[in-house]
Ligand SMILES: NC(=O)N[C@@H](CC(=O)O)C(=O)O
């Protein structure tokens with residue numbers, strides 16, 4: 001059957017719609033790119049029996065490296081990786097070359113994504129000019145141009161006075177500051193988690209406190225400014241305590257966790273014997289911290305799951321461990337990883353798990369979407385919940401093939417992705 005067109009009747013899927021709190025077997029009709037209520041029998045039928053249908057899968061933390069670092073990833077290859085992974089929206093981090101710190105770059109990324117037509121891109125603008133941490137970027141103008149939030153990701157906003165100002169603006173602009181929480185001095189010289197394994201391997205360590213100290217500081221600054229803070233890629237127990245404290249005080253503080261921190265511990269660094277595929281920031285933590293993070297996602301303390309898809313060139317990741325860049329490709333393993341951890345262990349219901357990839361990122365970013373209801377854009381993913389598959393990075397659409405999940409067996413996989421009524425992926429093949 002042809003894959004083109006924007007009108008479909010999808011039959012027999014288990015519809016899991018966290019925007020509306022629905023989990024039921026239903027037929028879904030799409031006409032001219034939007035959901036409609038009537039069941040027009042003349043439309044082409046898609047048999048989705050045995051599959052799950054989830055609207056608007058969103059990954060609010062990816063690095064597409066475009067402009068300037070296209071040898072690692074570009075908007076086309078990143079968009080293909082997103083479609084292959086089942087995602088309909090991604091938020092791109094601004095640590096490109098140049099940094100996305102002016103409105104024209106925000107506009108350009110959005111326009112390019114629309115031309116490609118594979119995934120909706122909601123750009124994140126930089127907090128400071130050039131992500132240098134010295135002077136605020138044009139936050140207002142970037143917000144006008146469509147920046148969904150602000151981050152210096154890759155770097156923390158370390159200067160407390162600048163972070164204070166940024167948080168003050170965040171409240172006015174109604175957009176979060178997404179902080180890469182790291183104390184630069186405590187972090188310096190490290191390339192993996194500081195503990196027994198870093199000592200054994202003789203690698204420079206990064207203590208968990210390098211992260212949590214910054215989260216505690218930011219929580220204090222949110223109390224001072226009443227700003228909006230989203231903590232990126234939480235990995236440390238102290239960060240969880242800080243987020244808990246902030247939420248108990250009713251502050252606008254939310255947090256995300258990344259799949260690799262939930263699936264792996266720093267044991268992986270030893271198992272991979274100095275291969276930099278395990279090198280990521282924040283670093284993989286010990287099993288007890290991994291378990292604490294899993295519990296924090298399960299309890300709802302962590303609001304969102306996001307991949308932190310951070311592709312690099314193979315030559316860069318082939319450098320010695322202490323020289324190689326931090327970052328791994330995550331878009332194409334994201335769904336399988338979190339389904340394996342949370343559904344495989346029975347920790348979350350599908351509705352609660354997928355809320356962290358759909359309705360919750362929308363809430364954090366203050367974006368409205370009505371889920372599967374008449375008139376809403378038909379963005380959806382068909383998932384085979386029972387698909388057991390082995391991660392083969394050579395098959396990635398991303399230009400970055402570095403991942404410590406290579407060879408891992410996962411359960412659950414996207415089999416089709418639709419954006420605005422148009423199929424962007426079917427049967428693992430990206431269309432366009
Ligand atoms: N996560 C990483 O290990 N690397 C990211 C930056 C970041 O998210 O901190 C990158 O841009 O490569």
Ligand SMILES: [Zn+2]
Pocket residue numbers: 153154155180232233281282
């Ligand atoms: Zn980061």
Ligand SMILES: [Zn+2]
Pocket residue numbers: 061062063093153154308310
């Ligand atoms: Zn990142």
